[in-house]
Amino acid sequence: MSKYVEIGYPIYEGMPVYPGLPEVKLEPRERLDKGDAWNGSVLSMYLHVGTHVDAPWHHLNNGKGIDAVPIEEFIYRNASGI
Template sequence: MGGLLRNIIDITPPLRAASAVFPGDARYEARTTFAMGPGCPVNVTAFTMSVHCGAHADAPLHYAAGAASIDQVPLDDFVGPARVIDVRGASALVGPETLAGRLEGVPQRVLLRLTDGLDPDVWPTGFRALAPETVELLAAAGVRLVGVDVPSVDPETSKDLPSHMAFFRHDMRILENLDLSKVPEGEFELIALPIPLEGLDAAPVRAILRSLA
């Protein structure tokens, strides 16, 4: 799980064969293509996985046909000041009332802690998600990127993805599957750059926070 190194907080869960994925999606798999030994000076590994495995950025193409793929999304939204807000609770959806009075002076990036911390090897059936009204409130406050510590901003059983659609209407960015379990509320610098996977609907990120102090 995420750890603290000097002023850097790693909020990227590890990827391994046991990593949980959306039921039916492609799991992380790795295999050795070259192994160091007589006649071979290097180790080389190939891996396959869903682009939604682990910490990742959704592209609009993920939820809107013909929209921008992840390599077409501007990178500036993924780097810069961010506010971590703890919205843990028992409700299935995080409603806008949870953010009342907490968005004054908010930067363009907000990371929402929805859970006490998830086991990255166990699929969190029934995980909490965002109400679309919450996305609308964040958009009205000028937020450009929202990150969450669950697999999706919509419930796992949703078929119409209303919160994803709210992000699409406002051309906002989405980070999912972050590890915020060791992050206090406050102001940080976020760096979470997606790999430019040409034409694809999402990409892994190595997400970190840096203290502004």
């Protein structure tokens, strides 16, 4: 039986970011209570906010993009293969 562990964290305004990077901003835009046809917001964030994986390209000039890294490389298997 496989066991998966969720390692993702929610993204929210005011969440911790790496020092010097822009903070996450959530800006309300359209609002039903103000007469708009829907509720809508704009989310602004640096691409390395929250849970993520750095592709080799991030640190190497000729590294692969994340789309070239097989998903199997992200599955942890202990010594017994589980």
